[in-house]
Structures are given as structure tokens and as C-alpha cells.
Amino acid sequence: MNENKKDNNTNTPKFKFNAYWIYGAILVLLIGFQFFSSGDLATKSISKNEFNEVLRDNDISKIIVVNNNVAQVFIKEEAIKKEKYQKLINSTFYRKGSSLYEYNFGDLQNFENSLQEAKKENDLTFDLKNESRTSMLDTLIGFLPFIILIAIWLFFMRRMSGGGAGSGGGGQIFNIGKSKAKLFDKDTKVKTTFENVAGLEGAKEEVQEIVDFLKNPEKYTSLGGKIPKGALLVGPPGTGKTLLAKAVAGEAGVPFFSLSGSDFVEMFVGVGASRVRDLFKQAAQKSPSIIFIDEIDAIGRARGKNSMTGGNDERENTLNQLLTEMDGFGTDTNVIVIAATNRADVLDSALMRAGRFDRQIYVDLPNINERKAIFEVHIKPLKLADDVNVEFLAQQTPGFSGADIANMCNESALIAARNGKTAIHHQDFLDAVDRIVGGLEKKNKVITPKEKKVIAYHEAGHATVSWMLEHAAPLVKVTIVPRGQSLGAAWYLPAERLIVQTEQMLDEMCATLGGRAAEKIIFNKISTGALSDLEKVTKQARAMITVYGLNEEVGNVTYYDSSGNDSFVKPYSDDTAKRIDEEISKLIENQYQRAIELLHNNKEKLTVLAELLLEKEVIFKDDLEKVFGKRPFEALDAEVKVEKLIEEEANVPPAAESTEE
Template sequence: MSDNKKNAPKFSFNSFWLYIPIIIILLGLSFFNSGNLGSRNITKNEFTKILQANDIKEIVVENNNVAQIFLKSEALKKEEHKKLADSPFYRQGSPLYTYNFGDLQNFENEINKEKEEKNLDFDKVNVERTSMMDTIISFLPFILLIVIWLFFMRRMSGAAGGGGAGGQIFNIGKSKAKLFDENTKVKTTFKNVAGLEGAKEEVQEIVDFLKSPEKYTKLGGKIPKGALLVGPPGTGKTLLAKAVAGEAGVPFFSLSGSDFVEMFVGVGASRVRDLFKQAQQKSPSIIFIDEIDAIGRARGKNSMTGGNDERENTLNQLLTEMDGFGTDTNVIVLAATNRADVLDKALMRAGRFDRQIYVDLPDLHERREIFEVHIKPLKLAANADLEFLAQQTPGFSGADIANLCNEAALIAARNGKEAIEHQDFLDAVDRIVGGLEKKNKVITPKEKKVIAFHEAGHATVSWMLEHAAPLVKVTIVPRGQSLGAAWYLPEERKIVQTEQMLDEMCATMGGRAAEKLIFNKISTGALSDLEKVTKQARAMVTVYGLNDKVGNVTYYDSSGNDAFVKPYSEATAQKIDEEISEIIENQYKRAINILDQNKDKLTELADLLLEKEVIFKDDLIKIFGDRPFGKEEKPQITTEE
């Protein structure tokens, strides 16, 4: 019962509900105040009969077209009038009958003639009346326009800015930043951030600045204005900023760069001013702007649209506020982006973002720490090996590892297990990298044999080359868009030498080389392999300057301004194409030679793969023996089309 109460939707009051009872009251007043409520409309003959009987006390001519007939008290007791007079809708002193007489002059002549001839004693009065409903109906179009205007203004103010005073239109320029202070304290600390040791050291100084600024200012130093966290998605930039606020224990204003963008002119700049004003009032404090590239893009490149002008005005206001005039406000701006290359240079200069902290993908040791953080809420079996998992996830970000742990828990629960086993983590990696296993995909025996030799060719060549990544596991079970997937163990290198790149390319071409050697035919299954080696060969020639004929030159522009410019001549382009083709063909021939020398072992490995569908490193050791190159191994996954 308590859970149902917690999950029940909360009652929220809407001021528009006040209009409903007001309208009902107005309609009720108009209804009950109407003098004609209990009266009945009569014909000319009926009116003449009542007139000649001298039952009329007073005739009130309303708006020159309707006569309200008031009867004498003794006339109300007559049989023909009593039934209507006793009606619950009739009120004492109200007209019992109404008569639409038509032309006013004829009507007056008629009643005056009857009054003289019959010596009648009734009174006649002319009045002009307008009912409340008539008034409301006449003003209804204006009322509807006002209601519609109020409705849209509330909707726009609620969507555009709204805190304070119920989100009225006048608060549209207010900041939308979420404030974490002593009431809503940030609970994230550096203990919750695994890895990122270098980045944590950088931001630790920011925490010290906020806790004890006099330690630095007494020597003449100035507190830094801001720090920019740059790195690939999912590496923990936002988490690191929250940890800074949690460690410093100061008010923390958190918002996204898109929160400044609005359809109204000047709103973005107004929100920037309001944000810094609030931060200065609560200083020392931290402002965190996530995805700052939404407003921080370089100015002047797309000035054709008005929306871009509004974004530039917002950026200009942000630059002004960050530059400022005072240095004693103790407001530090943290920002995060994975698109630092598109940011405006004025935003990146010292004095605004004094520090740029690069948050890179985690290495082996950091991945182990991240795993330890994310497995705390999980129920693990005794055979779960975190060290092995850290080795098998090169290139995974912190967000990827969190997703991996959650996927492993889901797989274990789906299989009805009481704890998450090591195999569940391996299946989760297969699921994330390779895709969902396609159990219903029909593959003919001939195609399956080609796939098996293709994967066996990769495994054989990589096992025989010193700098190639050796195999850990290979499968010919279809996953996602791939028909086979292989796990390898590449080194995590900081720099790569020419021989290492050539060995990797040779191992990649081992799949097609095996098809050519065994079947004397090639297939489309090597598409991903060809794409990979072509990129590597092009990078060797045009980026890293590793080709003798082209020389020690690079045509890579790190600023990204060469998208529409070819920085070399047609003759050089032809030479580049020839060298790329020659590098790939040489490694293809090299792979064929290695496989030709080990053709019996290649066939044995492919037959074993056809039999088991999944083979591991131990199976290769039984066939080829121990690998002659003893190196520390860290796994990775590649897939085949």
C-alpha cells in the first residue's frame, strides 16, 4: 500500500481551474436573476382577453418590442392564471406573461383605445434593458483572445524559463541552471570517480582554490576563471565536475549549453547575466556548463541566419561575464565538451578557460578501477575475474563499462542465475560489440565453410607475426550484421612503428588470403577488412609520413580546415594512390605465403571451427604450439562482414 502511495501521481494545482467556478457563478446569476424565467409568451387574442378583463396591473415595454404583463394580485388567483402563478419558477412581483407585439406605435394606440373605452386602470412603462449574458456574448471574442494569449504566454514561459513566480512570462530571461547548495548537496566525491588520475590532480587544485583562496592570493596569484574538460563521450567529464563541487562543498550551478538557446531575441544573453549574478551572490561557487559547444562555436562562419546571430550574442555575453572586471568573486566556470575543435578561440584563451583538462579513455589499470566501482551493487559469482575483463575491454569508456556490467546482470537474470558469472560478462561484451546473436539466420554449408577458413586465416597469420595481435576467441555464429567475430589481443601502444602497422595489415588480409589459397576464389566477406587496411595504408602515406616515395610529409590538418581543399597536386595524388595499393597488395601476398607454409594447420583449425563454431586460444596452442613472441596481452574484438 505504501508503494502505491509513493507511486501515485501528485496533485498539482492549475490556476486555470479558477475560471470554471467563476463562469458557473455568472451563468447562475444570469439564470436566476432573469425576470422572464417563470413567464409565458402569449398570443394577441390571449392578450386582448386579459386586457379586457382588467386583470393587468402594469405593462412594461422592454426595448420597444416586448411587453411584460404584470397581473393584479386578485387576478393571480383566477383559474386561468393560477396554474402558472403556482409554478416553482415564478417569483412574486415578476411578469406572468410576455407579449411580442410587433410595431410599438400600433400597440400603444390599441391599449390606449381599450383603456379609454373600458375604463381600465393599468400603468404602462417603457424601459431599455440589456442582460448580463448579452453583454458577455458581445465581449466574447475579446475574452477568447485574452484567454488564448494568456495560455500561450504561460506555455512559452514554462518552456523557456521558468522558475520563480510560477514560471510567468516575465521570468523567461532567468537562468535555468539547477542549483546544488547546502539544501541539495552534491554527494559525488573523488572516491566515486575511478581512474582519471591526471585529471583529478588538475581539478584538485580548483577545489583548493575554493576552500582556501588566501593560500594562493597572498603570494600575488589569481584564482583561475575556468577549466575546460575535453574528451571522448562517456569518459566521465560531467561526473568529474560534480565531484569537484562535492569536494569543495560550495554552491554548484549545473546546466547545459542548449539551455541558453531560445527563439526570443536577447533571452540567451539575459540568462547568462542572471546566471553569473546568482553565482556571485553565492560565491564562492561553481558554474558547470555541459556541452558548451552548443553556444561556444566559432563566430562568423554561418552568419546567414538570425538564429546564429542570437547564439553569437549569447556567446559574446558569456565572454564578457567570464572576463569581467573583478577578480575577487570566487566564481569558477567548469565546462565540458567533446568538440573542442569547434569552440571559439576567444573562449579558449587564458583568462577565461585558463586550463584545458583532457579526459582520455581509460587504460588497463583505470578500467580495473572502473569495474570495481560498477560491480559494487552487483551480486557476483566467485569465478568473476575483473583483471581479465579489464584486459578484454580496450577502448571502452567509463559509460561503456557501466553498460557492460548492467548487460551482464540482465543476461544472468534472464538465464535464472543467482549470481553474475564470468561467462555472463563475456556474453555481454559479445552483445555490445558484436550485436545480438542471429539464431534464425540461415547460412548454407558452403558459406559456413568459407567463413570458417576466413576466420582461421586471420587467426593463423596473427599467431605467426610478431607485432600482430594474437587470437583469444573466434566464432562463426552470426551476430548483428557480421557473419563472424574474432577477439584479438593488441598491445596498447602510445606510438606505432612501421613494422607494427604492416604486421597488423597482413593479419587483417589473412581472411581474404585464406579464401584465395583454399578455394581460389574471393568473396565480399572481406569488406570490413579492406576498409580497415585501406584506412591504415592511407594514414601511413598521407598522415604519418611512413612511406619512402612520398617522403616525410603529412597532409593532415588538425584544425579541420582542409575539408574542401586538396593540399597536394594531381601528380602527388596519383603517387599516393599507387603507394597505398602497393602497400596493401604486398601484405596480401605476404599473408598468402604465411598461410601456404601452414596450410595443414590452417585446414585443421578451420575444421575445428566448423565443428565447434567457437574456438579459443588453447585450441590454437594445441595446433600451432606456443607463440614464440611472449608479450603481455590485452584483448580486443573485430568483426567480419
Template structure:
């Protein structure tokens, strides 16, 4: 057989048995039996005159009165050979011993009197009896409304309980309390391994240790150690928590149960707790094994908070059962629980304690080196041109998660295909960044020349101020092409700092206010175009004053509560609130005046830059270097880097600092 035929056979829909076919077959058999046994195919209705004629000829062997209104006429065997009967016998499904005629007589008493009268006059010999019969089909029709209601109820029960999926037949109505976890074992090989997970070196190291626990438990238990009960993967969306769990399933070589936190949630009372019990029972039977619960915050939220239903909340009962199964009596089996969430702050403290989730593995956004590794994974299936620079793309995408980078690579491929290219070029990746961050280019957006000039000077103001400030992020490009909701944008390459100092935050705020400052200097008017800038600097200033304690007047105090319990409580007095508002306003206005001063001193260069932007619509770092010259701060940084490379490296002193 050829490969193409094999592929066709493998892709052909496989035969699947369905229990509903049995019900349908039984129903059809009942209908057929009723239909063929009823005798309706072999009978003919006759009138009163025809009945009287047959009766007087003494051809009737038996009359059966059914339900007091219909007479079934049976013909004698010797009389059935007559020509008048043979025509009917040959043209129907008549069977020997069944009735040939059916007579609807009306009133029973009159019928019996007429028959008895003719029997006495003609001295006839036949039997007459009454019978009460019930048709199965009529019975089914009578119960049809109830049958339909039961069928509808069963249908919705199946849909609500998962449609028949899940381990142990969780979709069946009588198995609704069974676990819906998907089992991966030696028969269902998972192809994802740690090689497919780029970056996340620290997280991979901890997870690999858990896999090693299950593969070689004696290595650890021989020293008196115990296998950890659980590990919680915490981090922003798209950073690879679920992918890491898939890699564990591919590497572990032990049974791996995977399900979502919402799989425990059901409208019926007690179902969630029952599914938790069944899940851990299955895992214990196949131990050593791993259970992975994705989005555990669906059932693991802190108890007693924002609950209108009190202690009998179904979700709380599910969580209580999970707590008991993870660390209660009789939980000494080799079952490790992995869970993932990006809402660790809302989880119950009992779930987070040692002995349940012994380890919390933080899966952070990738740094520049990890982004480069992630790019190398996602560009493997792509057809790239020679000008693609992976290192530059890694630098260009600070704050991107693994999912964002995967989306960017796919978007670049779509952009290249849309323009009819045979390979994906470097510019396609840059356009993909613009598309993801800024939104779709609005080519049909109507902008007047006056508005376009204001936008150009606004963006040129951002670029000029950021170029003049030491701690502002280096500029990559400036555009006045409208994208999404923005009319223009300036793209920067922010340094990946672990801590931020006051001067650095103030320089960033000053650069952000450069757009409005340019409008004020050139047009002596301001516009609504600075809305996003004002929102950004207000958040930064408020964080400096109330969160990080970077303001001298308010002092070294933070009003930030990491537990999230201060949402309805103001943690400071009214006098302090006034002081906070005053300091925020003073800080923002000071940076605004600073931006105006910088632009006044470079007004001529600002104008040249804005006119160039109006002409080209998109300008890059090289264009700014031609107008302003090289940034003096970059020369100093390059000199320091060269000195460091030439000197002998000394092991650094590590001081732990809170971010």
C-alpha cells in the same frame, strides 16, 4: 509510525499550488454570481393572455422593459400572497423585490400602446420604464475567441521558455531572460564525491585543486596568486566529464550552478545573452561559487564559420556575452566556470585563451588499471559468482569508456537474469562484451552450409595470420555465430600503445587481410565478406601515408590539419594525389601477398582450425595453442619481463614524444 508508513508518506504525491486554480475559481464565481443574480431561477415566461389578466387585476407594481424586447413583471407585495402567485413563489428561488414573470412581447410600440390603453380603461397604478442591460456571460461569450487565442499563446510561451523550471522563475513569460541553472548548495546536498569517480587520477587532481582554491583561497592569494577563471573538461563521450563535475559539486561546499549549453538557446532575440548575465549575477551574489556548463559547444562554436546569418546571429551574441562575463571589466569575483565538451576543436579561440578557460583538463579513455577501478565501482551493487575475474575483464575491454563499462555490467546482469541464474558469472560478462561490441546474436539468420564454410575459413585466416605475426594483437576467440551485421568475428586483445611503429601497423594490416587471403587459397575465389576488413586497412594505409609520414616515397610530410580547416581544401597537388593512391595500393597489396604466403605455409593447420570452427562455432586461444603451439614471440616477451623484474630498477629518462 512504522518505516513502511514513512516510506508511503514520503512517496505520496505532495500538494503543489498552481496559479491556474485561482483563475478557475474566479471564473466559477463569476458564473455563479451571474446565474443567481439573473433571476432566471425565480421567473416564469407568460403568454399575452396571462399578462393581460394579471395587468387587469391591478397586481403589477412595476414593468421594466429590458433591451426593447422583454418585459419583467414585478408583483405588488399585497398581491403576492394570492394563491396563483404563491404556487410559483414556493416552487422557485424567488426573492423579495425581484420580478416574478417575464413576457417576451415582440414589438415595443404595440406593447406600450396596449399597456397604456388598459391602464386608462382600468385606472391602473404601476410604473413602466425601459432599460438597456448587458449580460456578463454574454460579454464573455463575445470575447471567448480572443480569450482562447491569448490562453493558447500563453501556454506555448510557457512551454518554449522551459515550463516554469529554472532559477528565478525562468519558465514564466515575463522571466524568460532569467537563468535556467539548477543551484546546488548546502540545502541540496549532492551525494557524488571523488570517491565515486574511479580512474581519472590526473583530471581529479586538477579539479581537486580548484575545489581547494575555493575552500582555502588565502593559501594561494597570500603568495600573490589569482584563482583561475575556468577549467574546460575535454574528452571522448562517456569518459566521466559530467560525473567529475558532479563530484566537484559534492566536494566544493560552495554554491554550484549547473546547466547545459542548450539552456541559453532560445527563439527570441537577446534571451541567451540575458540568461548569461543573470547566471553570472546570481553566481556573484553567492560567491565564491562554481558554474558548470555541460556541452558548451552548443554556444561556444567559433564565430564567423559556416554562419549564414552574419554577425547578428543569436548564438554569437550569447557567446560574446559569455566571453565578457568570464574576462571583462568588473569580473574580479570568486566565480569559477567549469565546462565540458567532446568537441573542443570547434570552440572559439577567444573562449579557449588564458584568462577565460585557464586550464584544459583532458579526460581520456581509461587505461587497464583505471578500467579495473571502474569495474570495482560498478560491480558493487551486483551479485557476483566466485569465478568473476575483474583483471581479465579489464584486459578484455580496451577502448571502453566508463559509460561502456557501466553498460557492460548492467548487460551482464540482464543476461544472467534472462537465463535464470542466481548470480552473475564470468561468462555473462564475456557475453555482454559480445553483445555490446558485436551486436545481438542472430539465431534465426539463414546461412547455407557453403556460406558457413567460407565464413569459417575467412575467420580462421584472420586467426592464423595474427598468430604468426609478432606485432599482431593476441587472439582471444574466434566465432562464426552471426551478430548484428557481421557473419563472424575474431576477437583480439590489442596492446595499449602510446605510439605505434611502422612494423606494428603493417602486421595489423596483414592480419586484417588474412580473411580474404584464406578465401583465395582454399576456394580460389573471393567474396564480399571482407568489406569491413578492406575499409579498415584502407584507412590505416591512408593514415600511414598522409597523416603519420610513414611512407618513404611520399616522405616525412603530413597533410593532417588538427584545426579542421582543410575540409574543403586539398593540401597537395594532383601529382602528389596520384603518388598517394599508388603507395596506398602498393602497401595493401604487399600485406595481402604476405598473408597469402603465411597461409600457404600453414595451409594444413588452417584447414584443421576451420573445421574445428565449423564444429564448435566458437573457439578460444587454448584451441589455437593445441594446433599451432605457443607463439614464439610470447616466450621471448615473458623471458624479457622476468629479466626486468630480477634487475635493479633504474629511474627512466623521460623524453617527450608527440603521439
């Protein structure tokens, strides 16, 4: 019972006092006091005839003219007992001694003259008095614009300074220069460790050494070594840079300050530099410690480029302060900076040098073995069927990052649940790959039979040419079911090559052009369906000529600048540009004619495959083997190579594995 009470008390939201409530209560009390004390609730507005009738009856004790336009009429005590007055009193909030009627008379001089005439004619006895009154509510309304402006100013000041009372020291305008870094220490320890990071063995080894240095500094300092100043994690989005930093926080056991590069950015000049100083001051007080700056390119861009704001650039001031804090006078404290970015090309060279970021760790997209390890991590919480093949899934996802694999596992669970299954089957994972790569299946898209036939022959052309070429990627599946923006698609299993030869690129271009070539052979017409194919081969051809130097006419030259400084300068002459355009066109046309020749020699098989595709809408590798037979060359395709590689690594003796660890 006591435990339940504690849980209930814990879950019950606590009452939080706010000083603004006091201001609101005072304002409500003032308005209420003014409202109820004015007597307006008990006053009835009357017309001129009604006023004259009360005046002739001599029931008025006094008249008070307020602000020269309204007359408040008070009734004598002996006359108040009359029936007509009692009915009015019972229907209002009348208080004894307050006015019963209110008469808007218009011109004051005419009203006073008519009262004097009525006094003489009817021998009336009442007092006449003039008063000037100011309503507190009217006063507040007069100051309302100024109150609203002040309130808006306070609101924006609080927003710019980091929020309300819950934001700690940054919640006040005078603390706007304080650091916004989130501190993880023994009280708020991160639970992520290196065991939760699959793959990334090289990157883990690099940062593991930093963690070991913090835990056992004597092991390194006894040999004269110094603690590294910083490590920069570079890689494509979703490869696990932030996850690796979380693992460092969980493993190191030292205070860990985490923030984003955009947290330094502010509209006020000097705030970013002030926050950098405050961050390193806090880290030095808790040293040894680690600072993690995610997306450091927000403040670390190269200086002197695109500076349109004049000499006093806030971002450059912030970067200068960061450079000083990382390696300047008085920076001998044990503070390590870990940063992450996927745009290392835009960072300032002074930030990248040794002494600031001593190590630049490239976190690349995972290979097949690393993808298998990542799958093993993400399928642990899932309910899997017996037919799930993790090795095949790792083969089917070349180019997937760790985030993509996590999304794929979650998508497979959603697909299985949508179909009412009690476990996730292998097909659900394959459907998830199709969903992520190709987009959502559009079953209700209206396609005419003629268009469907063109799409079928287009996709069959891709499949046929890729099957006949040695270096083209082996086919896995072909479909004419619309997905996303595509009307049909073909899935391949590309080999994960470290270098690519000319013949391999030419075969890939030829297979890409197989769709348009099939349309030309069968219908003697071409369509706009080859847009993405043309875009792909044009980029490949341009890269072969201008980047990799794989063209004999242009020669062994490259016009690629890895520093990215040639974005506004053409690095070749007009004559060379003309020659490049001619060679690109010649290269693409040669592969197009090659695809036409291949398909012309296999026209009957192409027709059989297209008809099969129209019938089934989805065909697989086995269907192609029934039509074409085995691939007509002896070289192992990518799938066989991958399976052989997995078998070889599975046969490595345990001693070798433990030695590597």
C-alpha cells in the same frame, strides 16, 4: 505510530492551487446559468398541425416571437391542468410561467397574418409580442477563436520562459533572461566525492588543487599566487568529465552552479547574454563559488564561421558576454568556471586562452590499471561468484570508457538474471562484452550451409593470419554466430601502444585481409562479407600515407591539420592525389598477397580450424594452440606483457604508493 503518520503525510501529495481553476469555474457557472435559466429544458418543439390544434382550443395566453424566426408558446393557467399538458410537464423541467412549446414558423409576415385570421375566426384571446435575445453562450462561441489564440500565445510564452510556477524566477515572461543554473550549496549538498571517481588520477590532481585553493586560499595567496579563473575538461564521451565536476561540487564545500551550454540558447535575441550576466551576478554574490558549464561547445563555437544569420547572431552575443564575464573589467571576484566538452577543436580561441581557462585538462580513455579501478567501483553493488577475474576483464576491454564499463557491469547482471543465476559469473561479464561490442546474438537468423561455410573459412582466415604474424593482436575468441549486423566475428586482445611502428600497422592490415584471402584460396571466389575489413584497411593505409608520413614514395609529409581548417580545401595537388591513390592501392594489395601466401602455406591447418569452427560455432585461444601450436616467435604477446605489468605493479612497496598519494 507518530513516525508512521509523519511518513504518510510526507508521501501524500500536497494540494497545489492553480489560478486557472478560478477561470474555469467561472466559465462553467456562466454556461450553467445560461443553460438552466433559458427555459430550453422545459420547451418542446412542435409542428404546424400541433400548433394549430393548440391555437383552436384557445389555450394560448401569449406568443413571444424571438429574433423573428421562433415562436415561444405560453399556455393559460386554467388550461395547463389538462391531461395532455400535464404529461408534457411531468416529463420535462417545466417552471411555472415559462413557455411550454416552441414553434419554428418560417416567414414572420405569413405567420402574423395567419394569427390575425385565426383570432377573427375563432374569437381567440392571446397576446403577440416580438423580442430580440442574445445568448451568452452564442457570444462566447463568437469570441472563441480569439480566446484560443490568446491561450496558445500564453502557453508558448510560459514554455519559452522556462515552465510554470515551479521554475522559480524563470517562470514568468518578464524573467526570461534569468539564469537557469541549478544551485548546490549547504542545503542541497552533492554526495559525490573524489573517492567515487576511479582512475583519472592526473585530472583529479588538477581539479583537487582548485578545491584546495577554495578551502585554504591563504596557502597560495601568501606566496603571491592567484586563484585560477577556469578549468576546461576535454575528452571523449563517457570518460567521466561530468562525474569529475560532481566530485568537485561534493568536495569544495562552496556554492556550485551547474547548467548546460544549451541553457543559454533561446529564440529571443539578447536572452543568452542576459542569462550569462545573471549567472555570474548570482555566483559573485555567493563567492567564493564554482560555475560548471557542461557541453560548452553549444555556445563556445569559434566566431565568424558559418554565420548565416547576419551580424546580430544570438550565439555570438552569448559567447561575447561569457568572455567579458570571465576576464574583463570588474571580474576580480572569486568565481571559478569549470567547463566540459568533447569537441575542443570547435571552441573559440579567445575562450581557450590563459586568463579565462587557465587549465585544459585532458580526460583520456582509461588504461588497464584505471579500468581495473573503475571495475572495482562498479562491481561493489553486484553479487559476484568466486570465478570473477577483474584483472582479466580489464585486459578484455581496451578502448572502453568509464560509461562503457558501467554499462558492461549492468549488462552482466541482466544476463545472469535472465539465465536464472543467483550470482554473476565470469562468463556473464564476457557475454556482456560480446553483447556491447558485437551486438545482440541472433540465433534465429536463417543462414544456408553454403553461406555458413564461407563465413567459417573467412573467420578462420583472420585467426590463422593473426596467429602467424608477430605484431598482430593475439586472438581471444572466434565465432560464426550472427551478432548485430555481422555474420561472424573475431575478438582480439590488442596491445595498448603509445606509438605504432610501420611493421605493426602492416601486420594488422594483413590480418584484417586474412578473411578475404581465405575465401580466395579455398573457393577461388570472393564475397561481400569483407566490407568492414576493406573499410578498415583503407583507412589505415590512407592514414599511413597522408597523416603519419610512413610511405617512401610520398615522403615524410603530413596533410593532417589539427585545427580542422582544411575541410573544404585539398592540401595537395592533383598529381599528389593520384600518387596517394596509387600507393594506397599498392600497400593494400601487397598485404593481401602476403595474407594469401601465409594461408597457402598453412592451408591444411586453415581447413582443420574452419571445420572445428563449423562444428563448435565458437572457438577460443586453446583451440588454436591445439591446431597451430605455440605462436611461432619468441616475443611476448600483449596478454603476457599485461600480466607481467600487473605483477610488477603489484610488487611495488607500500611506501612508494603512499609517496605518490
